Amino acid sequence: MANPGLHAPIERRAPSLEVSVLEGCRAQDPKAFRAFVVRYQRPVFALLSRMLGHGPEIEDLAQETFVRAYRAFPEFDLDGAAKVSTWLLTIATRLALDTRKKKRFERADVEEADDATTGSTPEIALERRQLGRAMTAFAMTLPDEQRAVLVLVECHGLSLAEAAEALEIPENTVKTRLFRAREKMRTGLANEWRRP
Amino acid sequence: MEDDAMEDDAKLDLEAWTAQEPPRGFADRVLTRIEAEKDPKRALARTATAEISMASRRRRGLRRAAWIGGAVTSLALAAAVALFVHGRVDARGDVVAERRTEVSVGSRARAVLEPGATLKWNDEDDVVQERGDVFYRVERSKPGGRFVVHTPAGDVEVRGTCFVVKVRGNASNHGKSEMNARDLKSGALGAGATALAFVAVYEGKVAVSHANERVEVAAGESARFDGRGVSKSGTPSEGERAFDQEATASVRDPLSAANENLVSQIGEYRRRLENIVAQKAELEATLKNTEQKLALRTGDASVDSKAEFDLGADDWKTLAKDGTVKFMIPCTQPPNWSPSRAQLDRLALAPDDANTLKDAYAKSAARLASVVSPLCAQILGNADLVDKIGMNTCVHLVVDQAYGKDKAAAGEAMREVGEMRAGMRSAFDPNVADHPIAKMFFAMTGETKAFENDLAASLGPEEAHRVVFAEGMCMGRSTFGGAGPREPTKE
Numbered sequence A: 001m002a003n004p005g006l007h008a009p010i011e012r013r014a015p016s017l018e019v020s021v022l023e024g025c026r027a028q029d030p031k032a033f034r035a036f037v038v039r040y041q042r043p044v045f046a047l048l049s050r051m052l053g054h055g056p057e058i059e060d061l062a063q064e065t066f067v068r069a070y071r072a073f074p075e076f077d078l079d080g081a082a083k084v085s086t087w088l089l090t091i092a093t094r095l096a097l098d099t100r101k102k103k104r105f106e107r108a109d110v111e112e113a114d115d116a117t118t119g120s121t122p123e124i125a126l127e128r129r130q131l132g133r134a135m136t137a138f139a140m141t142l143p144d145e146q147r148a149v150l151v152l153v154e155c156h157g158l159s160l161a162e163a164a165e166a167l168e169i170p171e172n173t174v175k176t177r178l179f180r181a182r183e184k185m186r187t188g189l190a191n192e193w194r195r196p
Numbered sequence B: 001m002e003d004d005a006m007e008d009d010a011k012l013d014l015e016a017w018t019a020q021e022p023p024r025g026f027a028d029r030v031l032t033r034i035e036a037e038k039d040p041k042r043a044l045a046r047t048a049t050a051e052i053s054m055a056s057r058r059r060r061g062l063r064r065a066a067w068i069g070g071a072v073t074s075l076a077l078a079a080a081v082a083l084f085v086h087g088r089v090d091a092r093g094d095v096v097a098e099r100r101t102e103v104s105v106g107s108r109a110r111a112v113l114e115p116g117a118t119l120k121w122n123d124e125d126d127v128v129q130e131r132g133d134v135f136y137r138v139e140r141s142k143p144g145g146r147f148v149v150h151t152p153a154g155d156v157e158v159r160g161t162c163f164v165v166k167v168r169g170n171a172s173n174h175g176k177s178e179m180n181a182r183d184l185k186s187g188a189l190g191a192g193a194t195a196l197a198f199v200a201v202y203e204g205k206v207a208v209s210h211a212n213e214r215v216e217v218a219a220g221e222s223a224r225f226d227g228r229g230v231s232k233s234g235t236p237s238e239g240e241r242a243f244d245q246e247a248t249a250s251v252r253d254p255l256s257a258a259n260e261n262l263v264s265q266i267g268e269y270r271r272r273l274e275n276i277v278a279q280k281a282e283l284e285a286t287l288k289n290t291e292q293k294l295a296l297r298t299g300d301a302s303v304d305s306k307a308e309f310d311l312g313a314d315d316w317k318t319l320a321k322d323g324t325v326k327f328m329i330p331c332t333q334p335p336n337w338s339p340s341r342a343q344l345d346r347l348a349l350a351p352d353d354a355n356t357l358k359d360a361y362a363k364s365a366a367r368l369a370s371v372v373s374p375l376c377a378q379i380l381g382n383a384d385l386v387d388k389i390g391m392n393t394c395v396h397l398v399v400d401q402a403y404g405k406d407k408a409a410a411g412e413a414m415r416e417v418g419e420m421r422a423g424m425r426s427a428f429d430p431n432v433a434d435h436p437i438a439k440m441f442f443a444m445t446g447e448t449k450a451f452e453n454d455l456a457a458s459l460g461p462e463e464a465h466r467v468v469f470a471e472g473m474c475m476g477r478s479t480f481g482g483a484g485p486r487e488p489t490k491e
Helices: A019-026 A030-052 A057-075 A084-102 A122-139 A144-155 A160-167 A171-188 B002-009 B026-038 B040-064 B068-085 B181-185 B236-251 B254-309 B313-322 B341-346 B351-380 B383-405 B407-422 B436-445 B447-459 B461-468
Strands: B093-096 B101-105 B109-113 B118-121 B132-138 B147-151 B154-158 B161-168 B196-203 B205-210 B213-218 B222-226 B229-232 B325-330 B475-480
Touching: A019 A030, A019 A057, A030 A057, A030 A084, A030 A144, A030 B026, A057 A084, A057 B026, A084 A144, A084 A160, A122 A171, A144 A160, A144 A171, A160 A171, A171 B447, A171 B461, B093 B101, B101 B118, B109 B118, B132 B147, B147 B161, B154 B161, B161 B205, B161 B236, B196 B205, B196 B213, B196 B236, B205 B222, B205 B229, B213 B222, B213 B229, B222 B236, B254 B325, B313 B407, B325 B351, B325 B407, B325 B436, B325 B447, B341 B351, B351 B383, B351 B436, B351 B447, B383 B407, B383 B436, B383 B475, B407 B436, B436 B447, B447 B461
Parallel strands: none
Antiparallel strands: B093 B118, B101 B109, B109 B132, B132 B161, B147 B154, B154 B205, B161 B196, B196 B222, B205 B213, B222 B229, B325 B475
16 A cells, blocks of 8 residues: 655665666676665665664674575565565564664764755754754654654655565554654654754 | 644655765675675685775875875774774684684684684784684784794794685694694694695785795795695695695594584584574564464454444435434443453554553543433432443433333434434534433444544544454444334424
8 A cells, every 4th residue: 555645755766776687686696786785775774773773783784684685585586566675674674673672772873964964054954963863862762663664664665565564564553653653753853843 | 633634744754864874885795794604715805805995996095185184084984994894803712613603813814714623812923723724814904013823834924915724634743732822833843743734825925934944925826834844836726626635645633534524513403403493483474474464354354244333424314214323332341441462463453552442442431421321310310320230221221211201202313313413404512402312322323433533543543443443343333223204294
């Protein structure tokens, strides 16, 4: 099911890789897989860091995500319904949730994103950085399950059905969690939110 | 209200939510790790190549950039990243590899031990390889003096390179139960007479020394050495082949071979066990997923059985003709009731939705009681009795009493309820309406929607509607037959 009426996801889906590259990945060709990593490293880092906070462990988990994808690629059905990006983000999400279950993740302070200042005045850039920090801090107070749904649907543009598949929960539960996460974000960040 | 909520949803702006950027060289490190699982030698060579390439790019960048301070900072950062990538730095260690094992030796070297290999180090120039095959990469760019690998057959000294050392023979032949760097450095101690070693160099240069003999081995070359001395043995692959044949034929000790086989078997069994554990986890996940889908399907199927109580204006128009009243109200739950985990699962709700459900049931009970209880108490003449006889009995009591008192008026009141719900007449204020049946049934026929609205505040409108009509939701359904159509008005 589509996800109507929302902002476009932050991590917009760039054009998919060519089929020949994906076929190369299935055959575990290193060059093809390198292209795959380069193409999807940003969404994977974004997902993991939004799920777990920023820190050096994110690279470990991102590596683990791609290593698992590499191992599983021969079984991936290129003609199937699942998109390769959704499949990869599913691996990353489950890894992040497992990590949270096993231990409290040590989070580093949020680094200020370089692109926060791009094309804006210093005042706006400062405002965006403050909002970014507040948003990151507040998002970490959400229950893991709600944050996972929020990140997958709002930031990565997964449909409710895809998020349900990724998290192995019913679609209606995704709806519930998404609704509650949005409510909490809206309420918690009411003073910070920059409205058009 | 619901529309407002959806409107606000549309303004949810998460653009500023910062995300960590992938560091430079990430893709190469992923490939290195993948290759390390297959072939650690190639993986380490790849890492070295990548770093040399990075260093080269950096140098070109430095020539171009005038801002030296910034370049120094970036180099420091790159070094920090490299240090992180290479993992923990171990100043000392003692490893007996049961399976392929990768370790940091001091701050500048990485070693990959094949099953059966042993490695002990106390500092970078005190590395002892008693037996087995070990691949090394030593970074030349890092500060530090000599890096020496001591073997029973001689020493291998490097200043930054990739190489492999193989040792065959029984190190305990030198008469000591525990070998250490000093024993080896002191010059073979006679132990080298029974040990055979081999070095192949992939990058850089090493010096192999035994007693007073010293031979330099460059990249693309190999050498064998034992108690009798050091000799070059062609390219790494040629030398390795010859060494393996020689070692197998002459110096392979049966006990070592048996031990190597044993550790190899242990490693294999461990891998199989890990695979079984992974398969188990996968099957459990599949089972859980299937169970959830089954539960969801059961929930969907229930919608049909309750759908007849999901009434629209047209439905009410039909019902109003003869005064039939249908309604579905939430069950009266015991005090302190809260939905169990199983109930929530059946409704496909999250655990933290329990309070939402609990509160909605409580609000509904209070709402209905505020209307029905006074009517019931009026009939009973005693408010205390109302709680004792319960909501259902009260409803029937009110209906029976009204029909007994004035059947036509009661029938008319029921038709009016249907017409109000159909929108055929304006809804009256139940606090003002004086007929008890109209007052009571107007409240009860609106309760499904009121209950749904309470849930929607937390769950959202779509989800609330689904939950109310789901199979696992406890709702009481009632139909009260009407008195029949109105009699035609006499002219």
